[in-house]
Amino acid sequence: QQQVKQSPQSLIVQKGGISIINCAYENTAFDYFPWYQQFPGKGPALLIAIRPDVSEKKEGRFTISFNKSAKQFSLHIMDSQPGDSATYFCAASRMDSSYKLIFGSGTRLLVRP
Amino acid sequence: EAQVTQNPRYLITVTGKKLTVTCSQNMNHEYMSWYRQDPGLGLRQIYYSMNVEVTDKGDVPEGYKVSRKEKRNFPLILESPSPNQTSLYFCASSLNSLPDTQYFGPGTRLTVL
Numbered sequence A: 001q002q003q004v005k006q007s008p009q010s011l012i013v014q015k016g017g018i019s020i021i022n023c024a025y026e027n028t029a030f031d032y033f034p035w036y037q038q039f040p041g042k043g044p045a046l047l048i049a050i051r052p053d054v055s056e057k058k059e060g061r062f063t064i065s066f067n068k069s070a071k072q073f074s075l076h077i078m079d080s081q082p083g084d085s086a087t088y089f090c091a092a093s094r095m096d097s098s099y100k101l102i103f104g105s106g107t108r109l110l111v112r113p
Numbered sequence B: 001e002a003q004v005t006q007n008p009r010y011l012i013t014v015t016g017k018k019l020t021v022t023c024s025q026n027m028n029h030e031y032m033s034w035y036r037q038d039p040g041l042g043l044r045q046i047y048y049s050m051n052v053e054v055t056d057k058g059d060v061p062e063g064y065k066v067s068r069k070e071k072r073n074f075p076l077i078l079e080s081p082s083p084n085q086t087s088l089y090f091c092a093s094s095l096n097s098l099p100d101t102q103y104f105g106p107g108t109r110l111t112v113l
Helices: none
Strands: A004-007 A010-014 A019-025 A033-038 A045-050 A056-059 A062-067 A072-077 A086-092 A107-112 B004-007 B010-013 B019-025 B031-038 B042-051 B054-057 B076-078 B087-094 B102-104 B108-112
Touching: A004 A086, A010 A019, A019 A086, A019 A107, A033 A062, A045 A056, A045 A062, A045 A072, A072 A086, B004 B087, B010 B019, B019 B031, B019 B087, B019 B108
Parallel strands: A010 A107, B010 B108
Antiparallel strands: A004 A019, A019 A072, A033 A045, A033 A086, A056 A062, A062 A072, A086 A107, B004 B019, B019 B076, B031 B042, B031 B087, B042 B054, B087 B102, B087 B108
């Protein structure tokens, strides 16, 4: 049973375009939603995270949008660059046990020059 | 330099031959975790530890053991590896329970023949 569903599995975007990755969760007890970026041969690294008391969080070109009623959250990468080409994972957890992360299946993003 | 190290980085072994993957962090972090990453499944937590001598099962603990005798080390033990444990393994550590402070190691690629 996959508690966090991520789509698409892969994504190709032209340089300068917007990359959008979506995730949906089932457990309404989840209240912490991080996104991770992973380059080939490296471990995942925290990119940006959101808590459900806000509907959007922006850090540079990266924005998380959160829809609590739909139990969905998404990552938007504005002005996508070739250096953004990586695998992106969404995740979810409960704040009282936030070390127990449930990950999505990942999205491989390729940004073409 | 703050880091999580794993050894070995690559390992090919045979079914039933006990092996240990070491994980060490130099940040005095209390929390440590082991994950496995498989295509289409994202990362799944195997075990986690909240402090020395305190460990608990994650989502996929079957076939694995861990120990936390020292704060800096969190080895993963496969007593009788099987081919379905062929995977990419990541160790992670965090200062506290919040993943905001979590660092991942570089990964260990394990193949069980």
